Amino acid sequence: NFAQVRIDGRVSGDVRVYASDSDSGMSARGLEFEVDDGTGIIRIRCYEDAFDELRKARNLPGAGDHVTLIGNYQYKAKRQFVILSSSSDLRIERARPERATPLSHVSRAEEYGLPIGERLRVTGRVKSVEDGLYERTFWLTGPDGSATPVVLSRSALDAYGPSDPGAVFCRSLKPGDYVSCFGTLNMSRGREGRHWQVSPATPADLLAADEMIWKADNAGN
Numbered sequence: 001n002f003a004q005v006r007i008d009g010r011v012s013g014d015v016r017v018y019a020s021d022s023d024s025g026m027s028a029r030g031l032e033f034e035v036d037d038g039t040g041i042i043r044i045r046c047y048e049d050a051f052d053e054l055r056k057a058r059n060l061p062g063a064g065d066h067v068t069l070i071g072n073y074q075y076k077a078k079r080q081f082v083i084l085s086s087s088s089d090l091r092i093e094r095a096r097p098e099r100a101t102p103l104s105h106v107s108r109a110e111e112y113g114l115p116i117g118e119r120l121r122v123t124g125r126v127k128s129v130e131d132g133l134y135e136r137t138f139w140l141t142g143p144d145g146s147a148t149p150v151v152l153s154r155s156a157l158d159a160y161g162p163s164d165p166g167a168v169f170c171r172s173l174k175p176g177d178y179v180s181c182f183g184t185l186n187m188s189r190g191r192e193g194r195h196w197q198v199s200p201a202t203p204a205d206l207l208a209a210d211e212m213i214w215k216a217d218n219a220g221n
Contacts, residue, residue, distance in 0.1 A: 009037030017155035043081040057087045062201020064184030066093040095119040100217035103142035123180040123217035142218040149197040166203030178209040
């Protein structure tokens with residue numbers, strides 16, 4: 001207990017940011033995420049000053065990221081976790097594929113051999129925007145009408161504060177807009193059934209696109 005350890009693995013699931021908004025911006029309290037290194041999963045925690053340091057350095061992890069970190073191992077109440085105390089102790093590798101995957105392929109991921117957990121680049125036209133309690137969902141369509149949800153967690157949207165350019169862009173997206181997105185392929189488990197979806201790590205994973213990019217990225221070449 002209380003040993004210093006080095007963890008090397010992939011962020012599994014969403015990162016939870018515990019923060020509150022105020023007139024002056026965001027009051028940081030902390031974040032939690034889980035890392036899977038292939039042998040097991042452990043929870044990572046970061047509090048107040050350390051979280052504020054991560055946010056200022058724009059060094060916040062997201063779903064699907066590969067991370068290497070050094071932290072303090074603790075075992076309490078039959079639970080184990082690692083405390084991250086500095087931004088310098090966290091290194092993030094976040095893939096940004098150059099080649100786009102057509103949305104028609106994403107909706108049939110098994111048929112096209114797309115592995116779950118892979119980072120993809122997709123481009124779509126926004127069909128609708130849905131605000132949930134824990135996420136914002138952008139339904140993107142391809143030229144053939146195929147639709148895929150891009151699901152950005154509320155924590156990722158709020159992590160850098162309300163004035164962050166990426167967050168401002170994501171909040172401004174509306175039906176008819178074209179957008180490119182980097183995100184992790186995973187399977188939804190909602191009440192409306194199971195379907196493939198793409199999960200961005202941060203708001204910066206969504207970028208403005210146009211009709212020409214939309215057609216080229218969905219050509220299937």
